[in-house]
Amino acid sequence: MTSGTPELSRSSCKVAALAGGVGGARLAGGLAQVLQPENLTVIVNTGDDFEHLGLKICPDLDTVCYTLAGLANPVTGWGRSGDTWQALETLSRLGGPSWFRLGDHDLGLHLERTRRLRAGETLSQVTRHFCQSFGIQAQVLPMSDDLVATWVHSDAGTLAFQDYFVRRKCQPRVSGFFFEGAENAQPAPGVLEAVAGADLVVLCPSNPWVSLDPILAVPGVRAAVQRRPCVGVSPIIGGKTIKGPAAKMFTELGLESSALSVASHYQDLLMGFVIDQTDQALSGAIAALGMAVCATDTIMNTPQKRAWLAKEVIEFSLALVGKPSSTQTAEEENRSAAKHR
Numbered sequence: 001m002t003s004g005t006p007e008l009s010r011s012s013c014k015v016a017a018l019a020g021g022v023g024g025a026r027l028a029g030g031l032a033q034v035l036q037p038e039n040l041t042v043i044v045n046t047g048d049d050f051e052h053l054g055l056k057i058c059p060d061l062d063t064v065c066y067t068l069a070g071l072a073n074p075v076t077g078w079g080r081s082g083d084t085w086q087a088l089e090t091l092s093r094l095g096g097p098s099w100f101r102l103g104d105h106d107l108g109l110h111l112e113r114t115r116r117l118r119a120g121e122t123l124s125q126v127t128r129h130f131c132q133s134f135g136i137q138a139q140v141l142p143m144s145d146d147l148v149a150t151w152v153h154s155d156a157g158t159l160a161f162q163d164y165f166v167r168r169k170c171q172p173r174v175s176g177f178f179f180e181g182a183e184n185a186q187p188a189p190g191v192l193e194a195v196a197g198a199d200l201v202v203l204c205p206s207n208p209w210v211s212l213d214p215i216l217a218v219p220g221v222r223a224a225v226q227r228r229p230c231v232g233v234s235p236i237i238g239g240k241t242i243k244g245p246a247a248k249m250f251t252e253l254g255l256e257s258s259a260l261s262v263a264s265h266y267q268d269l270l271m272g273f274v275i276d277q278t279d280q281a282l283s284g285a286i287a288a289l290g291m292a293v294c295a296t297d298t299i300m301n302t303p304q305k306r307a308w309l310a311k312e313v314i315e316f317s318l319a320l321v322g323k324p325s326s327t328q329t330a331e332e333e334n335r336s337a338a339k340h341r
């Protein structure tokens with residue numbers, strides 16, 4: 001450490017977290033508990049967004065926002081805690097599509113988002129307004145204000161994401177994914193700046209294929225992440241996922257469902273990878289990919305455990321980074337990169 005160089009600490013560490021789905025939202029919630037709010041930006045997948053009942057639904061943005069606001073349904077992880085289902089019951093009784101369960105309070109948010117978008121606001125502007133209304137202090141950004149739609153190639157054909165995920169309960173066997181519109185999408189305002197200004201990028205324990213890959217497919221995002229110290233957290237524990245189809249997807253794509261496969265999926269990005277203690281035996285193989293490994297308890301079943309894991313991730317990363325890259329010379333940065341890759 002050069003004398004006089006301020007050491008990077010948890011209280012000064014600027015983090016850009018890439019998230020989608022329930023696992024990602026939960027770690028984002030932990031990061032919000034242990035970082036200064038102005039130092040946290042959560043960049044959220046919008047590839048799952050779709051139009052339903054004439055409304056714009058943004059499941060991952062809402063899951064992240066409800067979680068950060070302490071409003072998320074603790075059982076499902078998505079939707080709102082204590083929501084009621086009267087609109088859905090009426091819809092169902094009238095023969096309308098009820099496969100995608102929208103609670104009454106949740107529905108109010110979709111109505112207002114749709115109204116604002118139709119009035120000309122961007123998704124970023126609407127999201128900022130909702131975050132302010134919910135008292136969320138961290139910055140939450142959609143990956144893009146442009147339409148990007150995840151499609152799933154499967155043995156039941158090429159399916160729109162929510163058709164695959166919710167209506168068909170992830171039952172079709174997947175063979176690949178396609179992010180329609182990604183190549184022409186612009187990152188939302190602030191996305192590239194948040195990544196470039198971050199001391200640390202965190203890849204949350206989200207589905208690599210359908211939650212984080214769409215974000216990384218937005219032009220400029222992957223390259224921006226590659227230039228920053230980046231640490232990931234495995235969504236796969238003991239070959240399985242807590243929630244969602246990531247493990248099933250790895251298997252159906254002909255890959256082993258393991259934390260090692262996730263590390264290998266992000267090999268070009270990671271200087272460090274956090275795995276569950278159950279998977280400690282994979283540490284050597286993951287380290288052989290050229291990254292540091294931290295094996296710890298990654299189960300986030302309480303808000304306290306989310307904060308605890310977030311702290312572990314930050315402390316592990318700070319030990320790897322050593323000091324803020326912004327204070328490193330180009331030569332030091334190259335050395336540090338060579339050491340961790």
Ligand code: FO1
Nearest residue numbers: 020021048059062078079099100101102166
């Ligand atoms: N997931 C389900 O499995 N079933 C649902 O009926 C459902 C409704 C829903 C409503 C609002 C919302 O924000 C999310 C909702 N989700 C539902 C979750 C969501 O579709 C997925 O978790 C994500 O798209 C994957 O990250």
